[in-house]
Amino acid sequence: MKKLIVVAGPTASGKSGLALRLAEEFDGVIVNADSMQVYQGVPILTAQPSAAEQKRVPHRLYGVIAPERNCSAGIWRQMAGEAVRAVWADGKFPILVGGTGLYIRSLLEGLSPVPEIPDDVREESRALFAKLGNGEFHARLAEKDPVMAARLDPANSQRLVRAWEVLAATGRSLADWQAEPREGGLGADSRIVTVTPPREQLYANCDRRLEAMVQQGALDEVAALGKLHLDPALPVMKALGVAEFSAYRRGEATLPQALAAAQQATRNYAKRQLTWFRHQLITDFAVSEQLSERYFDKIFSFVRSFR
Numbered sequence: 001m002k003k004l005i006v007v008a009g010p011t012a013s014g015k016s017g018l019a020l021r022l023a024e025e026f027d028g029v030i031v032n033a034d035s036m037q038v039y040q041g042v043p044i045l046t047a048q049p050s051a052a053e054q055k056r057v058p059h060r061l062y063g064v065i066a067p068e069r070n071c072s073a074g075i076w077r078q079m080a081g082e083a084v085r086a087v088w089a090d091g092k093f094p095i096l097v098g099g100t101g102l103y104i105r106s107l108l109e110g111l112s113p114v115p116e117i118p119d120d121v122r123e124e125s126r127a128l129f130a131k132l133g134n135g136e137f138h139a140r141l142a143e144k145d146p147v148m149a150a151r152l153d154p155a156n157s158q159r160l161v162r163a164w165e166v167l168a169a170t171g172r173s174l175a176d177w178q179a180e181p182r183e184g185g186l187g188a189d190s191r192i193v194t195v196t197p198p199r200e201q202l203y204a205n206c207d208r209r210l211e212a213m214v215q216q217g218a219l220d221e222v223a224a225l226g227k228l229h230l231d232p233a234l235p236v237m238k239a240l241g242v243a244e245f246s247a248y249r250r251g252e253a254t255l256p257q258a259l260a261a262a263q264q265a266t267r268n269y270a271k272r273q274l275t276w277f278r279h280q281l282i283t284d285f286a287v288s289e290q291l292s293e294r295y296f297d298k299i300f301s302f303v304r305s306f307r
Helices: 015-025 051-056 073-089 101-109 119-144 146-151 157-170 174-178 199-216 218-227 242-249 255-280 293-306
Strands: 003-008 028-032 093-098 189-195 285-287
Touching (some): 003 293, 015 028, 015 051, 015 293, 028 073, 073 093, 073 101, 093 101, 101 255, 119 146, 119 157, 146 157, 146 174, 189 293, 199 255, 242 255
Parallel strands (some): 003 189
């Protein structure tokens, strides 16, 4: 059976740097498993690998989806499966790296067999959400599908709309579909390395990263997104920092206020990711402190024995 290494962890945990070192050590190719890093036009905001890093080792599935498109777990799983099989065909070692647990699980284990949602249902669902807003939309969902509503954070607009459109299109709760056996797993012999630094260190990393993003041109990316007049419900518009820096551009916040709000949103997201990875993903090698050369040596030894 073909082999695959997964490097998973929250934003700003250091997982991308680890994946880069692994790719250099084991003649690997990095395959993106982050739901935001697939989008074009936001390489800084989504912390995509730099041009220099992409020259050091091959990278796949970064900046490949137009911002006006919706990249679902199913779409990504198909692209990632093709990318990983191409890496194997070239005789190289695929290293899957990202912070989107659903994407990682969809590739390794498959997805529940939810039918494709018609475009008109999807558009109607988004339009209703735009009209009602998070709170009232969540309340409407609770009336029709209390099980899914109870599972979802009212602030998570993307998942709220997903639950609504599945119910509208199929007449069944997304919870029912998710209880069905999964289909379409990659069938690889995989090992998972999780990078989950101490929370205080992770939060500090998040804050420093946002400050660096502003210096590197994140505000220009937000301005370019604004000129596209995209549907606010599109995933790319939910990228960390987009809402906060857009408020600054509209004169609704000062830059320090926008930066602080973006940092807080990023810390909140990292906290949710930490919880998910610690409780939802079975790991084979856990890094629970700041990455160091000592840890790199241990991880290299683990991967070498696996290969």
